[in-house]
Amino acid sequence: MAKLVEPDKILVRMPSLTAVRSFVAAAKHLSFTRAAEALCVTQAAISRQIRELETHLGVELFKRTGRTVELTEAGTILYDAAYLSFVNIAQAAERIQSNTSGKPALTICCSPAFSGLWLSRRLPDFFASNPDIDINVVTTGNYLQMEPGVHPDLFINKISDPREGYHSIPLFHDLIYPVCTPAFLQDNPAIATLEGMRNTVLLNLSPYGRAQVAEHVDWSVWFSFFNINLEKRSTSDKHLFNANDYNMLIQMVLNHQGVSLGWHHLVAPLVEEGLLVRPVEQEVIFREKCHFLTYLESRADNEILCRFRDWLLGCMNDERISMVSVGEERGE
CATH class of the missing domain: 3.40.190.290 (D-Maltodextrin-Binding Protein; domain 2)
Structure with missing residues (x-):
């Protein structure tokens, strides 16, 4: 009989990484348009992902004033943690690719x-x-x-x-x-x-x-x-x-x-x-x-x-x- 594995609470509670990636791009450039260009997607996709992320967290991540946006306090906290995490993931992947390239x-x-x-x-x-x-x-x-x-x-x-x-x-x-x-x-x-x-x-x-x-x-x-x-x-x-x-x-x-x-x-x-x-x-x-x-x-x-x-x-x-x-x- 297979042993049941307890759900990993951290992974279960994690928001969508796709949504977090869209958020990080928008927070870095303080622009949904530039974030869309950076990720090669549409601005509508960026907006949708960020709305879903805000709904998941129950807070607003951006203050929207006309065409400009700026981070809320909650947005700043999430950006600081998420950006560092993405940097670590990207560099780990780069090291793995370097090791497997044989050089x-x-x-x-x-x-x-x-x-x-x-x-x-x-x-x-x-x-x-x-x-x-x-x-x-x-x-x-x-x-x-x-x-x-x-x-x-x-x-x-x-x-x-x-x-x-x-x-x-x-x-x-x-x-x-x-x-x-x-x-x-x-x-x-x-x-x-x-x-x-x-x-x-x-x-x-x-x-x-x-x-x-x-x-x-x-x-x-x-x-x-x-x-x-x-x-x-x-x-x-x-x-x-x-x-x-x-x-x-x-x-x-x-x-x-x-x-x-x-x-x-x-x-x-x-x-x-x-x-x-x-x-x-x-x-x-x-x-x-x-x-x-x-x-x-x-x-x-x-x-x-x-x-x-x-x-x-x-x-x-x-x-x-x-x-x-x-x-x-x-x-x-």
Whole structure:
């Protein structure tokens, strides 16, 4: 005689996952229309699913005012829990799919600038030597508050130990100098001096919206090392442009729109190729600002992680930008 199984009260009381998925999409975008587009269904389907969910729970999840919606207190509570649950489910499914694909994968977390200007240039070399490894890259400007469910194998950042369970290896110090295109220098010969550079178009890295894990370096800070006050620019001088996206600043430099501060590990290849030049010889090395390769201690002996770690450290040494190499190169 078959043994009867007691009903699972949690599963029995669970609302429809389809309805919860529609709710999460609508709550994320605060729009039924955008939720429908995101899930490739009709707006009517989204509205119906959310009405059924509200009926099941006995509360309103949205305040509806005309064409706009906003979450109620109950809606906020459900969204916080449901979104995290969906993230965990999606990532678990991704890990399962990765394992069944036969190719191990590493998840690497770094800044958008490092991924765009450093990593993307060199990954083809890694893949050529390691065709059996897949790489997942997660970019962020805030390493202290990662998205729920994101657990990178490796960080490349300025925090020695971003969280418990990770170990860090120092990579290099910040070496910073101005860069522009040869054409911009030709059209603006005065920028061959620091005083002339102060009065040209300066493309400045702003701190807004970026994680403040180290003292921010902008034009004002950099000029102060040479006793030049940026505030003495007259109102007739050319503009000072601010952006918190370093990739954008470098693209503007490449488009001959001004002078930006160049982080050596990011712009050195562009200088070597002649796309950028250093209009002045002055530079600043911030000994207290160190970049780290940080990896999960639990995977310290993992073959795949070790292969990527050794490859990255080799790149640093080959390019003479490691902490030791920079100092030796400049006789310090």
